[in-house]
Amino acid sequence: MTLIVLIGPTGVGKTELSLSIAESYHTVILSADSRQLYADLKIGTAAPTPEQLARVPHYFVGTLGLGDYYSAAQYEADALKKLDELFKEHHAVVLTGGSMMYVDAVCKGIDDIPTVDAETRQAVIERYEQEGLERLCAELKLLDPDYYQIVDLKNPKRVIHALEICYMTGKTYTSFRTHTSKKRPFHILKIGLKREREELYDRINRRVDLMMEEGLMEEARKVYPYRRFNSLNTVGYKELFKYFDGEWTLPFAIEKIKQNSRIYSRKQMTWFKRDADIAWFHPDQKDEILRFISRHITR
Structure with missing residues (x-):
């Protein structure tokens, strides 16, 4: 049993490649994105589209309301339970997303911190x-x-x-906070995607423009009354809230979304680069990635 973990910074191109990998192995995808869990944040989190969901079944996408509390510890428990079920039907499962703590929660486990009442x-x-x-x-x-x-x-x-x-x-x-890694009853194969910084930043900027065209402004306006929920302390929404409040102009808010997305991508790469188990590829190396998986996958 192998968990194929596909990670990388926001905007690098994880979604399409994860679909291709899942289709190649006739399997499913677990999302490791802490914001795609929320059903009302589809555009701003680049959640899988209905067409993509039809191609490959996804788990942990659009399952929470804006006010629902959820933690990396809960994700660890829920994801491991789901994987136990899925590995009875599939010899490989794909996990993909950019939430660093969620990825670590499944692969390494997180500290047993008490649940807050x-x-x-x-x-x-x-x-x-x-x-x-x-x-x-x-x-x-x-x-x-x-x-x-x-x-x-x-x-x-x-x-x-x-x-x-x-x-x-x-x-x-x-x-x-003991940082003790837990052993998992399945093989973990980690694949990281990276691009040159200029290329990645250009993709992030264009993706923000596309989100605006697809209706991010309207989506943000719908959730604006719930802005104090932690789920909305999220790039793309908090900047537009400043525009709604009259603090920022719209062009400035959009530029801040791009800037904060770029900053987040740097934080992601800093986190992922600490992990020596990740094999790095450019997203265009699809054939090489599939060959790498076939060589290292276990049944």
Whole structure:
């Protein structure tokens, strides 16, 4: 049994190649994209189209509402359960997406961090809304100075989650972060896609323009009333919300979507390059990739 993991930065060309691989092995695709899970964010997350879904069955696409809470830990459990079912019918399954923590959750496992109860979560979110991120960061520095030194202090989701764990358990968030890899009952074959930076950036810019043509503005306007949900702290939506608020012009908002997408692609590549198990290819090397898979796949 082999899990074929196809990864790479946003806009590199994972979708079409994942379809080709899945069709070659008469199998299915698991999405490892934390935003494609939300049913109302189709255009802005470049979710598979109805035509693509008809070509190959997908899992973990469009299954959540905007307000639904979901974590990498839940994804690990759900994906492993689904893979256990799928490997009874398929000797290979494709997993693809750009959410680094979701990919690691399936391939390596993530730390056994306690699930936060609803009461604690609501209390911390209310504090964030009333007091702001800076105050929460100061408290994190007191409660868990080690994590404070490494966390992205501009990312409210990370800061809030660490504080939730501190409040709920009375222990530091750091104490739960062991980074111990878990063994999986299947072979994992990792394939990374990369392009020259200029080529990738041009694709990202053109993809944003295409999203606008396909109706990203209308999609963002529909979800605008729910902007405080974490699901909408997402490139493509948060910039257009600034335009709706009158803070930015539309051309400036579109340019910021492109810029933030490019920044995210750099973060993805930095993360993926740490993994020595990834075999790297250009997306145009489809035949070479298929040959590589055929040589390394196990039954």
